[in-house]
Amino acid sequence: xxxxxxxxxxxxxxxxxxxxxxxxxxxxxxxxxxxxxxxxxxxxxxxxxxxxxxxxxxxxxxxxxxxxxxxxxxxxxxxxxxxxxxxxxxxxxxxxxxxxxxxxxxxxx
Amino acid sequence: xxxxxxxxxxxxxxxxxxxxxxxxxxxxxxxxxxxxxxxxxxxxxxxxxxxxxxxxxxxxxxxxxxxxxxxxxxxxxxxxxxxxxxxxxxxxxxxxxxxxxxxxxxxxxxxxxxxx
Numbered sequence: 710x711x712x713x714x715x716x717x718x719x720x721x722x723x724x725x726x727x728x729x730x731x732x733x734x735x736x737x738x739x740x741x742x743x744x745x746x747x748x749x750x751x752x753x754x755x756x757x758x759x760x761x762x763x764x765x766x767x768x769x770x771x772x773x774x775x776x777x778x779x780x781x782x783x784x785x786x787x788x789x790x791x792x793x794x795x796x797x798x799x800x801x802x803x804x805x806x807x808x809x810x811x812x813x814x815x816x817x818x
Numbered sequence: 819x820x821x822x823x824x825x826x827x828x829x830x831x832x833x834x835x836x837x838x839x840x841x842x843x844x845x846x847x848x849x850x851x852x853x854x855x856x857x858x859x860x861x862x863x864x865x866x867x868x869x870x871x872x873x874x875x876x877x878x879x880x881x882x883x884x885x886x887x888x889x890x891x892x893x894x895x896x897x898x899x900x901x902x903x904x905x906x907x908x909x910x911x912x913x914x915x916x917x918x919x920x921x922x923x924x925x926x927x928x929x930x931x932x933x934x
Contacts, residue, residue: 710877740921742922744923750906752928754922757922795860795861797861797923804874805851805866808861810859
């Protein structure tokens, strides 16, 4: 099946810093989503982005499908951005989202 | 609009006991999913249902059964719980298609299960 690798596994930043999270995948995809899991365990969809670029406030994401990677950018980090960020993909001919192991982001005040 | 509702939120079982996790969504989604989350392993798909009346195995189906009771409800049953099934379980749903907003996965709040 399709493999999903996220980097870095852990990231600790000062409040106000910018960060880039990366998701590499091993095959072509027709569905890619980014999720944030907050410290209480709740999973929230951030972006549905199988290709191209999207922005939502301080967050933006870019997927370069031909090169099999996606990037999540967080600008001017806030403590509420802390948590684990997951990338999940669906390969062509498949129906199931496969998740990466996540990037744990800690924002220090 | 409650989204995806899971019950119970917490459960402690003894080895060999059975239980059912309930999930309901009010977004008229066709597809529903059960995932488990273990430390350091992300989320792994147990079973999914692409539409009412159909179910399929995911990555880790052993030890579980599911029922798509109707379009709204998708339950996960552990017939004989084992310590290896200690985990946090998430139900999710989406509406697959090409229209705007399709395919986005919505999760429930999770159910923490401990098997002693």
